[in-house]
Amino acid sequence: MPDQMSGGVPAGGAPGEHGQKPSDPRRWKALGVCLIAGFVTWLDISIVNVALPAIRIALHASPSDLQWVVSGYAFAFGLVLIPAGRFGDAHGRHNVFVFGSVLFTLASAVAGAASGPGWLIVARVVQGAAAGVMAPQITGLIEQLFWGAERGRAFGLLGAVISFSTAIGPLLGGLLIQFTGQEAGWRHVLHVSIPISIITVILAYRYVPRQQVRKRKRESIDPVGVLILAAGILLLLLPLVEGHEWQAQSKWLLLLASAVVLAGFVRWERWYGQRSSPMVDMSLFRRGSYVLGVLLAALYFGGFTAIFYLVTQYLQEGLHYSALRAGLLSATFALGSAFSAALSGRLVVRFGRPLLAFGLVLVTVGLGATEPAMRLATGQSGAWMIAAALFLAGLGNGLIVSPNQTFTLSAVPFAEAGVAGGVLQTGQRIGASVGLAAVGSAHGIHAKAFQHALLINMMFVLAALVVAVVDVFVERRANR
Template sequence: MSTGARPGGTSTARRSDGADPRRWKALTVCLVAGFMTLLDVSIVNVALPSIRAGLHAPQSDLQWVVSGYALTFGLVLVPAGRFGDMRGRRNAFVFGVALFTLASAAAGVAQNSTWLVVARLVQGVAGGVINPQVSGLIQQLFRGAERGRAFGLLGATIGISTAIGPLLGGLLIHLGGGQEGWRLVFYVNVPIGILAVVLAYRYIPHRTREERRRESMDPVGVLLLAAGVVLVLLPLVEGQEWQGGGKWLPPAAGVVVIAAFAGWEHLYGRRRDPVVNLSLFSRRSYALGALIAALYFAGFTAIFFVLTLYLQDGLHYSALAAGLASTPFAAGSAATSVLGGPVVTRFGRPLVVLGLVLVSVGLAATELAVRLVPGPQVAWAIAVPLLVAGLGSGLVISPNQTLTLSEVPVAEAGTAGGVLQTGQRIGTAVGIAGIGSVFFAGVASSHGDYALAFRHALLVTIGFVLVALAVALADVAADRRARRNRAAAR
């Protein structure tokens, strides 16, 4: 075993198997920061009425408080992952956390809605810098079964942060009051961010100058990808604010730009290291896993969006009561995420199939519960179905993430994680836009029947989950064929 010490007395001695002794503490710091950034995707939804009251914000600015974060978050994921792969993940992580903390403080003291929107855009950039470093560091610091356990904890973090956001947001608004409570939603990030920066320098290993790669950042590839992502996401995150058929021209142009990006990466890859190595998608585990993630996130995150609207706008629940309604999903997801990560290496993609089946059954039961109990007691009626869906979700997110990144070289872990999460962000935007449109159209056509609109939105959500299930089943079938072919070749 080699020995050594960092300034300040923290040992950097590695075990005989090469594992960094600080890896679990480093992971804890990463997960706390990742939880903070992903929480801000959903926590703001229940704060919108408080923001409207406190800042007299127009609906267009409220839309950008939510969508601007998602847009800039998705925009920087891949280049930030690339930068971390090349120049070291600790510095990129610390920069992202520091920027996120400052942006959160700025959002908390916002004096008007324009100020708040700008702060949210910066928050999104910071979140996009942080998250690919987390998955990259897991690839870097963990091996074998430990990596599955680490990804299980990451999956639990993703699932819980998204599901518990409305509850925590409702609690903070309840404590702070209807006019100013929304500020606590942002202030809560500040002490967490400061602590994360301090602990990151202590526990996350840094890359020596000799270990840093000197390749170009592939600026043309970065710009093409950024333009493509913006064109695809912009009309989706604008949602109901962008009316008319013209809103679908940018996504079509975005697909063309992304195709040009793929062509550029192919040519650039002949001479130098591209920002996205397209050979990643030649690995079936990565290609199908990324598709499953995008499809699942299209349905998964939209659940809480339409559920919050149904409970707050349709049934006049308080922000806290609406948040409490999502707790069963969060509890179920937490339980199985921690369990699913370590055992996925034993069961493989069939574990994800089981999770998707449970989610589908749970959401179908939720639709039935709302049909039977559409009134104020609906939160109790949907508690058990949402618990079942949450148990399934925990068997989807973390196991799928582990399988998707399992064959990715460590040197490309940040970029691969960035591409995976970009797909998730696009899936989220597509889901919220599509499912949200069905919900709002249902409210309008039924003259305010929120229960009916919510049920229609749930059916679309189930559709996304079933398509993800079909992809997972195709992967299982392909894996079995490959095993039979290998056995026959012996």
């Protein structure tokens, strides 16, 4: 999934604009460190899905526990992106990057050693927060060290690494469980990032330059805004994730409470924005195309992020596939995405916004074909049918994520691209956590539960398709 961490920063910029000369000899080695960090944070998103059935058995975890393991990571990732980016800008990215890497390593160790689902969930939330601390430092360092065509190449490499890590995650997880057993395999899956993260910390000390922070008025990280947003999203997630265990209908009142808190967040950000730098700059939402792009991203990430969770769960627990076989089939989605994403840069110039709608149609058709493929799955031919359906959905995915980011950020001035990119990424991560929770509300491993969950998945994608079509018409009307 290329460019999801790049923040959509343009490849231009003047030399020395961030206090570093483009000819800094450390820049390519520093980029290598950043790519390793990007690889490991995205690996931990895709690799854990294939280990969930083993975690359920080993830790006696409930379906809602497994939901928090995956959605908690995405939730924490999204919450800290903007504050961590601002903190790195104000205090220097080197130390913040190293801190995030160390925290990620420690959280990975705790996750793999967890003796119960509670400890595992807490560790995964801390892991997600650590990934959110590192992500804006990676993009900030690329902006700091590269400019012009070199910056474009650097962001392109970052996108390629993210695609590769997403594709290799299910395969690596399946291999570890296959050869070390269900009981120990899931711990190895969660510990696989430890040696990579340790290498990242060592190399970061040596190759990531320490930025000379200019004396300037420090930007606020808006802690009150972060807490209000966290409370609003948690109130939204609770009845979805805990719906199966929490039978009382009063739980749905939390959705109303969530709406009230999120409305309060908007009011706070507007008030705070008149006095300092808010977490979310509400003036961005005066631009219709930007609003539609962020909404599309949030809805789409709510749908497609849950695909790996949904498919690997049902393949293993519904169809009794091995973890390795489930990982191989799940990887076809990522491979299809990587293939079409490589072409999307050229296609986006030729076809414009209709490309997003076409990609969303492909994802919808692919997901729609997945259910009958699963139902008719018998022997080797059934596995090929599932792989073909997921590959088609992956092809559509590659035509959506990066092009939408390009179109969305082109709607804002260059000077606001960094803030706009941070808001877009936050919307993606929060959308992912809500989508995972919504899909998990259809608890169970039987065919009916899978159909229900897949339908919820497709509703998110179809909602994103409606937004994409509206965006096409708005653009054409504006150009008349």
